[in-house]
Amino acid sequence: MLPSLSRISSILPVIFFLLFLKRNRIGGFWVIFVYCLASFVTDKVYGHLSNDTERFYVYFSFTFVEYTLFTLFVYLSLKEALFRYILLLSSLAFYLFAVFNVIGKKSEGFDSLTASVEDILIIIYSIFFLYEQIKGPAAFFIYQSKSFWIIIAFLIYFSSTLFLFIYGKSFEKNSTYWVINNIFDIVKNMLFTVAFALKTNKKQQYTMENTYADT
Amino acid sequence: MILLQIANPGSSVPTVLFFGTIGMLSLTIGLIVFIIFHQRKVIRYQMRLQKLEQDQQKMLLNASIRLQEEERQRIAADLHDDAGPLLATARLYLNENLVNLDKTTQLQSIYNAKQIIDDTIQLIRNISHSLMPPTLKNFGLESAVNDLFQKISGSGSMNASSRFHDYRERLQAENELIIFRVIQELVNNILKHSNASFIHLTQNTSGDRFFIRLHHDGRGITQTDFDKLNKSNVGLGLKNIQSRLKVLHGKIFFEKDMSQTYYKVTIELVKDDEHKLTKVD
Structure with a gap:
């Protein structure tokens, strides 16, 4: 039930993106x-695979794509040159690490190490974004910003699944522990949906009138 | 502890996983809540700063308006109290009965009226010169400042000298007037409050920067005093200086000389800024 819900939930942000x-x-x-x-396509493909090697490569490829897309989003959202530079450098290091990690490795069901490193990096990037928001706020109510909801989705999903991914290697494919991943995948997709549905209200921009109206 | 358990293969995975996930989730939620509240706090603080700056600008604008009003009142008083009675007296000399008077009295009346009209012309010229010094208009800032300092020196109360080191190219007329008014205000303050025995003004440039420095050996103010006076309701003249320099995107610094003997006032302007300002105008 939950895995199916998790799979379907990734369609919800797609619909809302197209709708708005x-x-x-x-x-x-x-x-x-x-x-x-x-994510939706990978879940579909993954469900039909029975071979551990195929599963390993599909999951590894997805980790690769997931990292690239999330990093690209954070990169596009960041303003500070130093953070962008750090992102580029650490991405290069991550790609090298991921490739070296997978070469010559006996293919197993889940690449725990790469996924955990990805988790930690995305959490750090999200903190960069939030730090930038504190330093130079773009909107008075941070939760009026679409990017904020996307970053929060990253942060909640990746911090909640960090320990799961660290131990992922030792679980069976159908272990009950993967429920954690399903739950937070749904949460993440819900938060993406909120971000896509959110209206950018110009009245909520960072102005003095709003501040004093609020106090 | 959790890391130790992770390192230890014999540890209970579900416990570490449970507490690890709960811990990370709590940390994340805590971070999000902190960010939301902190961001609002930061914005409020920035807004407060902006408001203070706006208040300061408002104060400068008020000072500038008050000064303009005072200037208008002074001109009105000059015209009403001096030019008005003079012209009224001249009118009395030139009344309709003049034709019935004898020739000598007529000539005397015309002579008196002429004298009074000459005085009035001189008075109006003085008022006009105080509004826009002709030397400044015709010969530029350097001549106008030299002229002002010569007049001060000529009065014998103070030794005043000025030297322009690099003023081959004149600034725009309106900018020259603003700088001249600032110098006038500073000199007035020195004359009124400092008990100085000399004032020395120097002008020079460095790259795209234009500097005017005033030295005097009397009682003066430092930058802290200037900032304090600017924020208070007193110090109308200083606020006027500030608002005039704001137009030119200029800066002013008040300091005590290294030797602690002289007070120094430095006006700093960016030459390009002035050109831009003129083009916009």
């Missing part, structure tokens, strides 16, 4: 749209 295409065309939201599609 006009307001989601700006920024790097198309990256998240592509990610949701990739």
